[in-house]
Amino acid sequence: MTTQTDCAPEPYPGTSTDLPALRRQLTVLQGGKVTSVHVPSESEGRFALLLALTYRRPNGRNGLAYRWLTVGSPAWRLDLTGPGEPVVAAASGDAVPRLAADLRVLVGRQITDVRITEPGWDTLIEFGDHRLTVFPTTYHTPDSGPDWVLRLPSRRQLGIGPGARWEARG
Amino acid sequence: MSTVTPAQARQRIAPLLGLPAWRLESADRVLAGSEDAALQQALDHLEGRPLTDVLITPGTLATTFDFGGLRLRTFPLHRPDPDGHEYDHWLLWLDGSGDVLVADSRLRIGRDDAPDAPGER
Numbered sequence: 001m002t003t004q005t006d007c008a009p010e011p012y013p014g015t016s017t018d019l020p021a022l023r024r025q026l027t028v029l030q031g032g033k034v035t036s037v038h039v040p041s042e043s044e045g046r047f048a049l050l051l052a053l054t055y056r057r058p059n060g061r062n063g064l065a066y067r068w069l070t071v072g073s074p075a076w077r078l079d080l081t082g083p084g085e086p087v088v089a090a091a092s093g094d095a096v097p098r099l100a101a102d103l104r105v106l107v108g109r110q111i112t113d114v115r116i117t118e119p120g121w122d123t124l125i126e127f128g129d130h131r132l133t134v135f136p137t138t139y140h141t142p143d144s145g146p147d148w149v150l151r152l153p154s155r156r157q158l159g160i161g162p163g164a165r166w167e168a169r170g
Numbered sequence: 171m172s173t174v175t176p177a178q179a180r181q182r183i184a185p186l187l188g189l190p191a192w193r194l195e196s197a198d199r200v201l202a203g204s205e206d207a208a209l210q211q212a213l214d215h216l217e218g219r220p221l222t223d224v225l226i227t228p229g230t231l232a233t234t235f236d237f238g239g240l241r242l243r244t245f246p247l248h249r250p251d252p253d254g255h256e257y258d259h260w261l262l263w264l265d266g267s268g269d270v271l272v273a274d275s276r277l278r279i280g281r282d283d284a285p286d287a288p289g290e291r
Contacts, residue, residue, distance in 0.1 A: 119198050138206055
């Protein structure tokens, strides 16, 4: 005999946990170039990068789109990587004036790799010898916002997070 | 305080206190993150589990405390401050020695007679 019970309500309706599908969507970031950095004065660690993204148009030709990547997670870090130990170049806990100055090191850099790790869905975006890591820290709390958001060249909006989920809008 | 290496830190283990951003994970899922509302319920998973390993990333001091398969991962979120302000990333009281291990912009060991509260110093 099988007993059925109601499932716990999904705290994030409409979101997906299909990580391979998300990875396919994020391939558009490959080679993207940072053209500017925006850090709001009331940032609390949040910031946005304006990216120049090359993409394939429906007619097969390449197009260029300028799109924002916005980091909303309160936990992220920019590390200078290289042959030695990684060094923290900027982090979400830093004060805003310093944060803005430190993040400008990304301007002019290209994205060389994007990874999302399991089970926590840390996002690692490589800019050559700099790595931006977004650490999700919200998984089971309703009404939480995404950890980061990317506007695609198609103008659809990807929201990654909170936690191990994503959604596309628009 | 004297500087200790990550290898030395791993040798001496005891309860810890004070983490600014962290996540509790099993091998295949996340039990809780530091911004979640029901933290106590998640942390109850750690009750009675031994701390079996500590992995410290040199440079950033990102640390994973392994409680017999449940991993408590911590995320340092401050760049070392040139003005000398320090932010405790975590504190670890060592077993019966009276010493406390402090991770801020570096890894140090000292006496726990008046340990600093986690956070800005």
